[in-house]
Amino acid sequence: MRVIAMIPARMGSQRLAKKNLRELDGVSLIARAIRRCRSAGCFDEIWVNSEHPDFGPIAEAEGVYFHQRPEHLGSHTATSEDFVEEFLQMHECEWLIQVHSIAPLVTVAEVQSFIERIEQEDLDVLLSCEPIQIECAMNGQPVNFSFDQKTNSQELSPIQRISWSLSAWRSASFLSARKAGRCATYAGRVGFHELGPMAAHVIKTQRDLDIAEALLGIVEQGGQKTI
Numbered sequence: 001m002r003v004i005a006m007i008p009a010r011m012g013s014q015r016l017a018k019k020n021l022r023e024l025d026g027v028s029l030i031a032r033a034i035r036r037c038r039s040a041g042c043f044d045e046i047w048v049n050s051e052h053p054d055f056g057p058i059a060e061a062e063g064v065y066f067h068q069r070p071e072h073l074g075s076h077t078a079t080s081e082d083f084v085e086e087f088l089q090m091h092e093c094e095w096l097i098q099v100h101s102i103a104p105l106v107t108v109a110e111v112q113s114f115i116e117r118i119e120q121e122d123l124d125v126l127l128s129c130e131p132i133q134i135e136c137a138m139n140g141q142p143v144n145f146s147f148d149q150k151t152n153s154q155e156l157s158p159i160q161r162i163s164w165s166l167s168a169w170r171s172a173s174f175l176s177a178r179k180a181g182r183c184a185t186y187a188g189r190v191g192f193h194e195l196g197p198m199a200a201h202v203i204k205t206q207r208d209l210d211i212a213e214a215l216l217g218i219v220e221q222g223g224q225k226t227i
């Protein structure tokens with residue numbers, strides 16, 4: 001089974017400028033993602049995928065490949081399905097694992113566990129999620145509880161909040177769905193892989209980065225390696 005890791009890195013982020021180049025404990029988010037993939041030791045190839053050439057030398061220095069996608073696929077209007085399809089058309093693999101640099105608290109062990117799931121189960125899509133076992137509502141209506149009675153939180157069915165920290169697609173299923181004009185992100189048999197709240201933390205703002213900085217020490221003190 002050929003498995004490729006793809007680390008998307010758009011330069012023109014809006015809420016936190018050049019967020020992939022922001023540092024956490026002295027190491028940029030993009031470099032952290034690369035080193036995590038390399039430390040996991042479960043990928044045939046590791047690619048940084050960006051519209052901006054500045055990521056090329058970073059990828060080379062870290063010992064991985066660089067895929068420069070067309071500039072229009074780096075705009076805020078381009079969807080993940082657009083650039084994933086373009087990448088898959090250029091690089092043959094059975095599975096593509098998207099490793100987001102903006103989820104820097106994912107541990108090496110969690111990456112390895114994620115890959116084990118696609119090896120063990122007959123899936124087309126695997127999405128990382130955070131299980132939230134508390135009363136949740138949508139549009140004012142209960143999702144996992146009832147207004148008719150109060151239930152202890154530990155007895156509730158957890159909500160699976162998709163974190164996008166790690167995502168996996170079977171290449172053939174993804175491309176087939178795109179060709180047919182269907183949504184490829186959830187095409188076929190979908191599985192959910194649980195991560196802890198720290199691994200599910202993603203950085204979109206300066207506040208998110210500050211929180212990650214505070215949490216990094218807790219992760220590492222627990223003996224878990226993030227790179």
